[in-house]
Amino acid sequence: MKYFKFFTIGILFGIVLVKSEAVSWYRIYEMFRFESFHMYGIIGTAVATGIVLLLITKQYKFKNIEGSQMRVPLKDKGFLRYIIGGSIFGLGWAMSGACPGPMYILVGTGAFSVLIVIMAAIFGTYLYGVLKDKLPH
Amino acid sequence: MEIILQPWPWYISGPLIALVMFFLVYFGKTFGMSSNLKTICAIGGAGRKVPFFNFNWKEHQWNLIVVLGAVLGGFIAHFFLSVPTNIDLNPETIENLNQLGFNDVGKSLLPPEIYSWNSVFSIKGILILTIGGFLVGFGTRYANGCTSGHAITGLSSLQLPSLIAVIGFFIGGLIMIHLIFPIIF
Numbered sequence: 117m118k119y120f121k122f123f124t125i126g127i128l129f130g131i132v133l134v135k136s137e138a139v140s141w142y143r144i145y146e147m148f149r150f151e152s153f154h155m156y157g158i159i160g161t162a163v164a165t166g167i168v169l170l171l172i173t174k175q176y177k178f179k180n181i182e183g184s185q186m187r188v189p190l191k192d193k194g195f196l197r198y199i200i201g202g203s204i205f206g207l208g209w210a211m212s213g214a215c216p217g218p219m220y221i222l223v224g225t226g227a228f229s230v231l232i233v234i235m236a237a238i239f240g241t242y243l244y245g246v247l248k249d250k251l252p253h
Numbered sequence: 254m255e256i257i258l259q260p261w262p263w264y265i266s267g268p269l270i271a272l273v274m275f276f277l278v279y280f281g282k283t284f285g286m287s288s289n290l291k292t293i294c295a296i297g298g299a300g301r302k303v304p305f306f307n308f309n310w311k312e313h314q315w316n317l318i319v320v321l322g323a324v325l326g327g328f329i330a331h332f333f334l335s336v337p338t339n340i341d342l343n344p345e346t347i348e349n350l351n352q353l354g355f356n357d358v359g360k361s362l363l364p365p366e367i368y369s370w371n372s373v374f375s376i377k378g379i380l381i382l383t384i385g386g387f388l389v390g391f392g393t394r395y396a397n398g399c400t401s402g403h404a405i406t407g408l409s410s411l412q413l414p415s416l417i418a419v420i421g422f423f424i425g426g427l428i429m430i431h432l433i434f435p436i437i438f
Binding site: 121123125126128130131132133135136139141142143144145147149152153155156158160161162163165166167169170173178180182184186187188189190191192193194195197198200203204205207208210212213214215216219220221222224225226227229230232233234235236237238239241242243245251 | 257260261262263264265266267268269270271272273274275276277278279280281282283286287289290291293294299303305306314315316318319320321322323324325326327328329330331332334335340342343345346349350358359362363364367368369370373379381382383384385386387388389390391392393394395396397398399400401403404405406407408409410411412413414415417418419420421422423424425426427428429430431433434
């Protein structure tokens with residue numbers, strides 16, 4: 117039962133990403149060609165809404181469900197890992213048309229060949245874990 | 254109902270994604286889909302050999318439940334909340350894809366030239382899916398986040414590392430679409 121709320125949020129997430137077509141390979145391709153505002157509109161309004169919600173949260177010191185201060189975990193400082201790792205991610209995102217959220221959601225739409233992308237992504241994550249200490253961060 | 258069955262405009266979808274992020278933070282967690290790939294490695298026993306995966310994955314079970322919900326959400330949206338509609342792509346995008354040999358552009362969520370089983374069992378098809386997936390998995394862990402963790406959550410909380418990562422996403426994406434795609438297709 118304690119997981120029910122997470123399951124519900126997941127359902128909402130899956131529905132929104134399919135209905136907005138953000139799970140479509142074509143939409144990602146179009147975005148990287150700057151030929152449509154659609155994806156920029158989705159990400160832009162998501163971030164704008166997110167900024168307002170988190171600023172209100174901070175201003176009024178909203179508590180989370182566990183009773184402590186609501187806050188977003190902070191990312192470590194750095195540059196190389198974000199620009200290099202981000203670029204590698206971008207190459208794969210544009211190639212497969214799927215980032216880690218849509219990958220799972222697409223399986224639900226019956227696109228089972230996406231499972232190959234998911235398995236390859238798990239292997240990529242594993243290899244990062246192996247090579248981590250040898251990479252610049 | 255008719256409005257729900259049609260594709261949803263960006264100005265409805267974007268704020269709803271922000272709500273997903275906000276609820277997860279309210280539940281004492283965060284919005285990050287790529288962490289699940291790391292959790293799956295840990296469940297598979299990767300922690301025995303690689304310290305990076307040596308953590309208590311049970312603390313991340315909630316996120317796998319989000320994934321299960323997302324799969325069901327995808328199923329519901331696709332089979333019960335949609336009518337067959339072509340994706341309303343820019344005609345120039347369609348024209349460009351036609352030139353690269355893509356047919357029926359926008360008639361399904363994914364291009365059959367890459368994702369149909371016929372393509373999957375061709376050398377080119379399987380290479381695109383495995384290399385693409387590999388780069389996503391490797392890159393997202395290297396950058397410590399993906400579209401949900403950096404572009405939505407990180408930018409919403411005004412974090413500089415996330416802005417750098419999102420710039421990286423675009424460097425990689427633009428190189429792939431504009432420089433590499435014309436070579437592989």
